[in-house]
Amino acid sequence: MVYYVDNKGFFISADGRFVCYLCKRSYKRRSHLKRHIENECIHSTRNYECQLCHRRFKQKTHLDRHIKAEVCLRYK
Numbered sequence: 001m002v003y004y005v006d007n008k009g010f011f012i013s014a015d016g017r018f019v020c021y022l023c024k025r026s027y028k029r030r031s032h033l034k035r036h037i038e039n040e041c042i043h044s045t046r047n048y049e050c051q052l053c054h055r056r057f058k059q060k061t062h063l064d065r066h067i068k069a070e071v072c073l074r075y076k
């Protein structure tokens with residue numbers, strides 16, 4: 001698959017869709033792709049979210065530590 005990169009640094013596939021460079025999901029709109037990368041991409045660097053307080057972490061180990069060390073305010 002050949003991708004182009006637009007002026008904002010987003011990948012665009014040959015058929016004109018905006019493509020997530022992490023998981024290769026594609027979207028018709030750049031704003032949708034942006035939302036995907038920031039909030040829901042499974043490979044996003046900020047994807048590790050505490051289910052209790054919704055803090056996000058870059059690494060799974062950070063999230064584990066957050067929960068296990070009971071730093072999480074909502075941990076019970």
Ligand SMILES: [Zn+2]
Nearest residue numbers: 020022023041
């Ligand atoms: Zn993705």
Ligand SMILES: [Zn+2]
Nearest residue numbers: 050052053072
């Ligand atoms: Zn938490």
